[in-house]
Amino acid sequence: MIKKWRSNSLLSGLILFGVLLIPFIRQFLESVMVLHMLVQLPLLVLVGWLIGITITRNFQSHFDSWNSNGIPGTLLFVMITMYWMIPRTLDEALSIWYIELFKYVSLPVIGLLLYDSWKKLQSIGKSFIYLNYLSMFGLMAWLYIDSPIQICNNYLAAEQKILGWGLLGITAFMVLYLVQAVFTDQTEEAI
Amino acid sequence: MIQTVAWIVSLIFMLFITIVFGVVVLKSKEKRDYDPIKKKWYKARSFYGTTLVVFFLVITIYTLRELPYNQPVYGEGKDPTIVDVEALQFGWNFSETEFKVGEPIEFHVTSADVNHGFGIYDEDRNLLAQTQAMPEYTNKVYVTFDEPGTYDILCLEYCGLAHHLMIQSIEVTE
Amino acid sequence: MSSLVNKGELKQRNGQIASYLIIGAVVIAVMMVFGILMLLAQGGMLNLSAANFYQFLTIHGTGMIGAAAFAAAGVMWYFLRDYVQLSKKIFTWNLVLFLIGVVMVIIGVFSFEYASSWTFLYPLPALSANAWGTVGALLYLVGMLVLGVGFLLLYIDTGRAIIKKYGSLGKGLGWDVISGKKAEKDAPPPTVVASTMVTIVNVTALTAGATVLIMNIINVVNPAFTFDPLLAKNLTYAFGHIFANSIIYMGVIVVYEILPRYTNRPWKSNRIFLIAWTMSTTFTLLIYTHHMLMDSVMPKWMLIMGQALSYANGLPVLVITAYGALMIVYKSGIKWDMASGLAFISMFGWTVGVVPAIVDATIVVNHVMHNTKWVPGHFHMYMGLGAVAMLFAFMYYLAKVDSNLETTILDKIALIVYTLAIISVSGQFLVSGAISTPRRWATHFPEWMGPALFGGIAGVFMFLATVIFIVHFISYIQVRGTSTGSDFDDKKVA
Ligand code: HEM
Ligand SMILES: [Cu+2]
Ligand SMILES: [Cu+2]
Numbered sequence: 001m002i003k004k005w006r007s008n009s010l011l012s013g014l015i016l017f018g019v020l021l022i023p024f025i026r027q028f029l030e031s032v033m034v035l036h037m038l039v040q041l042p043l044l045v046l047v048g049w050l051i052g053i054t055i056t057r058n059f060q061s062h063f064d065s066w067n068s069n070g071i072p073g074t075l076l077f078v079m080i081t082m083y084w085m086i087p088r089t090l091d092e093a094l095s096i097w098y099i100e101l102f103k104y105v106s107l108p109v110i111g112l113l114l115y116d117s118w119k120k121l122q123s124i125g126k127s128f129i130y131l132n133y134l135s136m137f138g139l140m141a142w143l144y145i146d147s148p149i150q151i152c153n154n155y156l157a158a159e160q161k162i163l164g165w166g167l168l169g170i171t172a173f174m175v176l177y178l179v180q181a182v183f184t185d186q187t188e189e190a191i
Numbered sequence: 192m193i194q195t196v197a198w199i200v201s202l203i204f205m206l207f208i209t210i211v212f213g214v215v216v217l218k219s220k221e222k223r224d225y226d227p228i229k230k231k232w233y234k235a236r237s238f239y240g241t242t243l244v245v246f247f248l249v250i251t252i253y254t255l256r257e258l259p260y261n262q263p264v265y266g267e268g269k270d271p272t273i274v275d276v277e278a279l280q281f282g283w284n285f286s287e288t289e290f291k292v293g294e295p296i297e298f299h300v301t302s303a304d305v306n307h308g309f310g311i312y313d314e315d316r317n318l319l320a321q322t323q324a325m326p327e328y329t330n331k332v333y334v335t336f337d338e339p340g341t342y343d344i345l346c347l348e349y350c351g352l353a354h355h356l357m358i359q360s361i362e363v364t365e
Numbered sequence: 366m367s368s369l370v371n372k373g374e375l376k377q378r379n380g381q382i383a384s385y386l387i388i389g390a391v392v393i394a395v396m397m398v399f400g401i402l403m404l405l406a407q408g409g410m411l412n413l414s415a416a417n418f419y420q421f422l423t424i425h426g427t428g429m430i431g432a433a434a435f436a437a438a439g440v441m442w443y444f445l446r447d448y449v450q451l452s453k454k455i456f457t458w459n460l461v462l463f464l465i466g467v468v469m470v471i472i473g474v475f476s477f478e479y480a481s482s483w484t485f486l487y488p489l490p491a492l493s494a495n496a497w498g499t500v501g502a503l504l505y506l507v508g509m510l511v512l513g514v515g516f517l518l519l520y521i522d523t524g525r526a527i528i529k530k531y532g533s534l535g536k537g538l539g540w541d542v543i544s545g546k547k548a549e550k551d552a553p554p555p556t557v558v559a560s561t562m563v564t565i566v567n568v569t570a571l572t573a574g575a576t577v578l579i580m581n582i583i584n585v586v587n588p589a590f591t592f593d594p595l596l597a598k599n600l601t602y603a604f605g606h607i608f609a610n611s612i613i614y615m616g617v618i619v620v621y622e623i624l625p626r627y628t629n630r631p632w633k634s635n636r637i638f639l640i641a642w643t644m645s646t647t648f649t650l651l652i653y654t655h656h657m658l659m660d661s662v663m664p665k666w667m668l669i670m671g672q673a674l675s676y677a678n679g680l681p682v683l684v685i686t687a688y689g690a691l692m693i694v695y696k697s698g699i700k701w702d703m704a705s706g707l708a709f710i711s712m713f714g715w716t717v718g719v720v721p722a723i724v725d726a727t728i729v730v731n732h733v734m735h736n737t738k739w740v741p742g743h744f745h746m747y748m749g750l751g752a753v754a755m756l757f758a759f760m761y762y763l764a765k766v767d768s769n770l771e772t773t774i775l776d777k778i779a780l781i782v783y784t785l786a787i788i789s790v791s792g793q794f795l796v797s798g799a800i801s802t803p804r805r806w807a808t809h810f811p812e813w814m815g816p817a818l819f820g821g822i823a824g825v826f827m828f829l830a831t832v833i834f835i836v837h838f839i840s841y842i843q844v845r846g847t848s849t850g851s852d853f854d855d856k857k858v859a
Contacts, residue, residue: 124452124525128517128518131517135579138576142592142593146591182533182565183533183534183535184535185533185536193729193730193734194733194801195799197724197734198799200724208713208720209713209717212691212712212713212716215691215694215695216694218696219695219701220698222696223697228695232695236688239684243680244680247676247677247680250727254728255672255673258665258728258729259732260661260668281494304488304492304494305489306598308736310736310803312801316812318801320732321659321736322659325660327594327595331661345803347736347737347803348486349419349481349484349486349805350489351492351494352416352496
């Protein structure tokens with residue numbers, strides 16, 4: 001049962017990847033900034049995560065040899081996602097083919113690493129990463145909403161603003177989630 | 192003057208607190224059971240706490256009646272003089288620097304670079320009013336000078352190494 | 366508990382606590398020297414260049430807040446670990462990151478002449494009128510970020526531990542007791558309540574702080590990216606106000622823990638106590654807007670709230686905490702020594718410091734006192750006479766329970782001198798504020814010089830007293846673990 005589910009996850013990961021590669025879908029998602037950043041990029045990470053469910057199981061020792069406590073993998077994840085949060089990179093992905101290629105490779109890879117690292121990370125590490133992304137999303141929201149100039153060539157200033165509000169929504173959601181997590185009773189769960 | 196009132200009020204309360212702490216220290220050497228003390232002073236606390244809350248409420252309402260943010264009501268045909276002020280590292284640009292006693296003035300204050308502070312000082316170097324000078328925003332100060340003389344504008348927000356040299360004089364005549 | 370902990374481990378654990386305190390205390394003492402130099406310069410006694418003055422201002426503010434928060438975290442950790450399971454590794458990491466951050470800040474300020482003051486108000490770090498460059502700004506800002514990471518890890522750990530033991534942060538604040546679901550006798554002890562409060566406010570502060578710091582870093586690296594300066598100001602003061610205030614809420618734990626031992630009277634959480642702490646938690650998060658009363662572009666309701674809630678924030682201290690300290694000491698037959706004396710004085714310092722703070726939070730008063738020396742006046746009182754005195758109280762307490770070191774008459778003299786000196790330093794600031802002297806001015810007009818000069822001289826005495834405190838603590842570190850059964854042995858030493 002579990003095994004079947006696991007191979008299903010590999011399959012669905014690959015299918016999702018295939019779907020994201022379809023030129024029509026790709027162009028559609030990349031034509032709107034907010035879809036590009038908040039749909040396509042996370043889906044690519046999800047691809048890696050799904051594939052990771054199978055792969056890390058089969059090659060556990062390989063992963064453990066360098067990522068035993070989850071910190072190296074997490075650091076890589078943070079670095080790559082930070083790279084993709086830099087305003088210019090989305091733009092470059094549209095105009096430079098190898099950046100686009102890098103996007104399609106790096107994000108699934110870190111998705112896979114995230115899957116492997118997250119379960120190994122201690123709760124302190126998890127909370128730290130969570131807060132890190134919280135402030136990062138908040139900052140990015142601020143940057144995009146507030147920026148008086150058009151940061152990207154391929155997207156209009158209005159689109160930047162929409163993305164900013166999208167990021168702000170995520171930040172708000174993260175805050176709410178955090179507040180409920182620390183103020184509801186956790187006695188039963190081992191955290 | 193507000194500063195004097197603030198200083199005296201603070202002094203009175205600080206002295207009062209000092210006396211209370213002092214008395215407790217003097218009485219600390221005596222040894223009594225805690226329970227009766229607790230009972231008595233919890234009761235006193237209810238009274239003291241309530242008094243304090245009421246006191247704070249009264250003061251809050253009293254001091255919030257007139258806020259410096261509110262534009263004064265100008266008399267018929269007495270439009271205020273609007274003065275545009277721009278702070279910059281390290282100086283001031285005023286659209287006008289000469290005024291009359293009794294003339295209602297609105298300073299519209301902004302900044303060309305970093306945060307500065309706009310503080311109006313009289314000849315005895317008392318601070319009369321202030322606001323922040325911020326980039327991208329315009330803060331307003333409403334003033335009517337009662338006395339003729341030379342008033343100084345001093346920078347009241349740290350803005351760099353010449354912060355303390357950002358002084359500009361304005362003239363008020365009869 | 367103490368029987369479960371073997372001596373060696375105890376010694377090692379207290380060793381790390383001692384490192385926190387000694388690092389904090391020494392940094393505080395060094396920062397006092399910069400404070401004295403600033404006052405002497407303002408008083409016209411000393412010729413300091415403007416660049417040097419503002420570097421000193423920056424390092425003094427940053428160093429004092431950083432070191433006091435660091436040492437206070439050590440105090441909190443020492444007592445909290447009796448109730449919940451804390452991670453020693455994280456405690457060590459915070460120490461390491463603190464040292465790295467401090468070194469970066471020092472290099473940024475002194476080698477690269479960075480001087481934005483500790484509030485680094487956007488866009489000053491990037492726009493210094495050529496006084497400092499990108500490298501200095503980056504060293505300072507990244508150094509602060511490193512410091513913040515260490516503290517954030519520490520508070521995540523305390524939060525995790527409290528949630529694990531008590532179920533949630535709400536229960537750490539005793540909300541189930543307030544609502545009547547749980548009996549008062551099962552309420553979380555004051556140490557846990559205070560630690561929960563500090564965890565909540567500081568995780569918030571540090572997250573906000575990280576956001577503004579990174580924002581400033583982006584702006585320094587590439588000035589084409591600009592941000593809304595008003596939002597930046599809000600976040601900066603939210604961070605600065607909360608973090609600076611948290612120091613005293615960590616420090617007060619020592620008062621809660623030791624006065625009951627000295628007086629043999631219990632100091633337990635009850636409903637009123639818990640309500641007071643929940644009020645403090647909420648207000649501490651909200652009242653930073655009293656730093657922005659002179660920004661009339663702010664929404665007016667926020668500023669009015671800033672005044673009203675600042676008043677309200679005085680209530681928990683005035684009605685519960687200080688009152689509790691007075692009650693527990695009153696006719697208790699307490700044996701005064703350095704630790705209990707400093708603890709009591711610190712409560713006095715906190716309470717008197719509240720007065721000028723509340724006065725200044727009144728909008729009409731703030732209109733003529735904001736950014737005058739009145740402001741450092743109030744916070745030197747409750748920091749110097751309040752929070753820092755708590756740290757010293759703890760240092761004497763630790764020396765007493767963990768060694769057989771005796772205090773001497775010199776220590777007692779130091780206590781008196783310290784108290785009088787910090788009252789003079791704070792009083793001097795208040796007088797300056799009352800005569801409209803602006804804060805953060807490298808030089809003063811002659812009519813403003815008197816108080817500054819007086820304060821500079823008082824500062825020297827305060828510094829000397831602090832040195833005596835530190836000498837005692839260093840002597841303790843050398844004979845650590847030699848306690849032969851002090852007064853509190855049977856109760857709870859570990
Ligand atoms: C000998 C003792 C001390 C002296 C002589 C002293 C002196 C000063 C002076 C002269 C200033 C600048 C005032 C101005 O704005 O013109 C200052 C600011 C400040 N001090 Fe102290 N101080 C002392 C102790 C402390 C302590 C114990 C703390 C806190 C733990 C502290 C925290 C601060 C802070 C946060 C600032 C604000 C810095 C800024 O405006 O950016 N000081 N002090
Ligand atoms: Cu200025
Ligand atoms: Cu200035």
